[in-house]
Amino acid sequence: MADQAGNDEFDDDLERPRVLVAGASGFAGALAARLIDRHPRFRLSAITSRSDAGTPLNALYPHHRVPLVLEELNLDLEHQGEVDAAIVAYPHGASAPLVAELLEGGVKVIDLSADFRLRDLSVYEEYYVRHPHPELLEESVYGLPELYRSAIAETMLVAGPGCYPTAAILTLAPLARAGLLGDVIIDAKSGVSGAGRAATQRTHFVTVDENVTPYGVGTHRHAPEIDQELVALGAREDLKVTFTPHLLPLDQGELVSCYVTVSDDASVDDVVELYENAYAGEPFVDVVTRPPGVRDVRETNICSINVQVDPRTGKVLAFGAIDNLWKGTSSQALQSLNLMFGFDETEGLL
Structure with missing residues (x-):
């Protein structure tokens, strides 16, 4: 799984960083898919869902106008596994195992759950569930670009803040x-x-x-x-x-x-x-x-x-x-993703 970044214009669609949106049938994931699909720099490679696999996203959310079909998550598939970045829109507790697997493959990840927002493991487990991958907490950067812009640009894992x-x-x-x-x-x-x-x-x-x-x-x-x-x-x-x-x-x-x-x-x-x-x-x-x-x-x-x-x-x-749904979740995730790939953080958002 390649790590691809830079500031040059992409002449060929195949040169654009490829992005997976996991959990794209929910409100946040669907909007994230729309924003990536229309982005001048990224390419929406795959969208996944357990409950709505086989359904085109534009059948669930016509106003987003994303024609890709939702699939079961399977990182062994080239268009899912061979990606440069992923936005994970899973519930807390369920997100961390997928995040860990993606990071192991060299994929840059923005997690929209609460799994990596809290720095204190005991506080997370008091309010949520037993953490599946506490070893990753120190690697994550809190995804508020206005506060952590330089750190977001250097990290592999961004924890999307709550709205x-x-x-x-x-x-x-x-x-x-x-x-x-x-x-x-x-x-x-x-x-x-x-x-x-x-x-x-x-x-x-x-x-x-x-x-x-x-x-x-x-x-x-x-x-x-x-x-x-x-x-x-x-x-x-x-x-x-x-x-x-x-x-x-x-x-x-x-x-x-x-x-x-x-x-x-x-x-x-x-x-x-x-x-x-x-x-x-x-x-x-x-x-x-x-x-x-x-x-x-x-x-x-x-x-x-x-x-x-x-x-x-x-x-x-x-x-x-x-x-x-935008600054509180999905468009803020794209703002961070722009920074992670060295793009102007406003791209695809103005």
Whole structure:
């Protein structure tokens, strides 16, 4: 399995790095397949699924317009095994064995499960399952390009962040770096696609229509992921965010409202300048003058952020909006894949 990279234009389609998308019948995998299929540099080599093998992807998702047929995973097949990169969209626990096999073959991997996001094995096993390949944890790089751009470019394994952590970490990162995070409350809201295709199919329309419901209260798996990255950025070691997600009657889109007690006096101008400096030149982070809505970023790789100071309480109010299937999952994976192959990270995303 070849490791192919470079910055030259590809004249022949066969010279393009070949990409496998495993688990392409789910929301994230299907979108990843669409983005790779339309990419000017990559070639979509194969798409796999256990439950929908034999079905063309455009029969499951006509709007993605990907005509390839879903197959059972079989890395002994040339077009599956002889690839340069893979995006793995498997559930946690099931993903790690395939990731290990792909890495053994020299394939660059972006894993969309939680299997390699958490650096502490005990924390992973507390919130998920017994880890099948803990020896790979040290090899993985957390897949937020805005924070780990150079490391992503050098690694063979990227751990795609959760959608809530993507929005929350980007929205809070400038405050964490400045050592200003005191108490943090994150009120998060997402469309039903965040639960995945299978869970969405089981959810009856009337349970979500004209309704807003908190879930995972005090126990959500993304809380320790957010803690981990904010501490790594410079927040105090004992930081524990209060994180509560809510389900909205939307198909996709995500908004985090963060209420922060800062550890120093903060003026509106100082905080806004902090954010503008932090994200100056970032192609996929917009610092905006009003709180964003999810429609502002739908079907884009953009995280839109607004920050204010409440003059009555002195708290910093920071709002971040993403599309949970795009910047929260699949388009962010492509952003990282571009970096892993030495391409401009915006290719195929603007």
